[in-house]
Amino acid sequence: MKDTNDWIKIYKGEIYMKIQIIGLGTVGTAQASLSQKFGHETVGYDPKYESHPYCKTNNGLIIDADITFICTPELVVPDVIEHLIEIGYKGLIVIKSTVPSGTTKTISQKFNAHICHNPEFLREKTNLEDVINPSRTVIGECCSEHGEMLKKFYEPLDRPIYVTDPDTSEIIKLVSNSFRAVTITFWNEIAILCNKKSVDVNEVSGMCDSAKLIGEWEGGNWGTRYFLQPYDGKCLPKDIRHLRDAFRSVDENPKLFDACEEFNNKLKNSKNLR
Template sequence: MNILVAGTGYVGTTTALVLADMGWNVTGLDPDAEKIRTLLQGSIPFYEDGLEELLRKHLQQASIRFTTDASEAIRQCDAIFICVGTPPLPDGSVDMRYIRQISEEIGRHADGYRLVIVKSTVPVGTHAKVAEWIRSAQPSPHPFDVASNPEFLREGSALADSFQPDRVVIGADGEEAVQAVRKLYASLNCPFVVTTPRTAEMIKYASNAFLATKISYINELARLCDSLDIDVNEIARGIGLDPRIGALFLRAGIGYGGSCFPKDIAGLLQTARENGARLGLLEEAAEINRTQYLHLLNKARVRLGGFQGKTVAVLGLAFKPDTDDIREAPSLRLIRSLLSENADVRVHDPIAKLPPDLARQPLTSCGTPEEAAQGADAVFLCTEWKAYRHLDWPGIKSAMKQANLFDGRNMMNADHMKAMGFYYQGIGYR
């Protein structure tokens, strides 16, 4: 079976390479010529451990190719994965223009039966719109099926999540389409959830919304733990051992970020509004996350007597380690707040880069953590990179003007840092 993956962003590139590794002939399609050129040269335009090696392997074996020619690619394939972007609009709804564009391309160029599999995160009911867009663009009628197959990849561990998934969700109206999607994933040993397309679309939103709410719950609890002089990490361990709760996503910090949780909660809330429902719990979870970084920032402000004229080092830009993704990263909100209060800000991240708007601001991007901390009045830890845990912290303390460490990820041992002479403050942990 020849497979086309439309969209070569994070999800699309990962999907294409994983399918190629499963033994299928894969074509990656994207209108961005520069992105296609980069992939054909064996480079990934974003950071994800292991993907570049897999790309070079399959380019050498000729089991994957990339193109900007939609007409040719659609004619030569049997199944099409839609992995295009679905960015948020200002009101929180989902921008469907790219889904519609590729659907209409499929309608125009498919010359026979095609299995269309929507992997992009989309609002409930999108499968029906995709079918209508395909049908309305067809010069002459050709049969097709539209299935929903949402992704559950965690940035930083995409390959592990792809080859050892918790589940594969297939939403389709006909048994033939279900079996065709099953065949693509025949090498996987995991539960298959077979349901309707609408339910599959909702499962994706419900999953991410639940995880985001769990994070917001422990983050809000951490604020109270600070007031009560209780270690929130011990609370998380104590409740996480309950199998009904579980330990994952109970690490307090300055908030979640990335391309999924913020966007998907906003999309689900917008869907609720459009259907006359209110998801108050999710509204509160989103608000807790939006303001969580302020909890640590306020403590630093009191400790330093304000940020005016203070030198502050921010270690970590990415919203989580092992990725270069800075979308909705709380570190960026913190940096913007520091700049608005006239702090001298220095930043470092092993991989992630500042977004264009912040790169133009009067701050310093440093090549090493030590450079960022030189003469600093405070250091903020915003991403739990392993390298930060193993820094020469006594040396950093000696280089700082004031040894204030504000740990936004609770990644350091408070007692150890205090024994070195740091003033240490985490989130619900000191």
């Protein structure tokens, strides 16, 4: 794991930008802390906070930032971008929120604006550590010029950076969370079978390599360490729903994901199963 104090010495002054963070919750706080560590001038706006440990706060949005990261709940992302355009913002807009499939392209076309999508993969409980030690960064670029600018922002992390288009990066984020939801559900369902057959599910999962994936990385109390605990929290339930909506938008029936949600809801509602 990197020592973040080292970075400031190594990287401060190499590139210097004015960074605006909109929405200072779990994701925005982590993004502000990252920007500040890189030595950028970092300002933030969130109606909930008058002050913030990792950035200077403003009463509204500013128009002279080089990059603005939007870290609000996805429902308000279109309004925030509309407001930025209305006040004459000309810098790069980057959506970090987990938006429904197709959002970035639709908003870019509506406002004739350059917007990148840059999904966040951190865990809620360890947001500040995860943001400086990501397994990878994914950039859904609107154009190579802006993709390059965003790459420069993340280069000090010295981690893999994958560049793609926004449609793809949106799907990557939804798939990554849905994969977790399905795997958690997979093991919860296996636990029911094992219990009925008086087989120890811990022994089964312990001797299946794939079982290591879930539970260790997750911040929640689910996975192979917590059999029969439904997945929950702010992200997994809604992100698998966004993925199912994406299937439906192309007239497909996502049977696996529908079954996953149905089983998870059954677990949530039934004490007998747990």
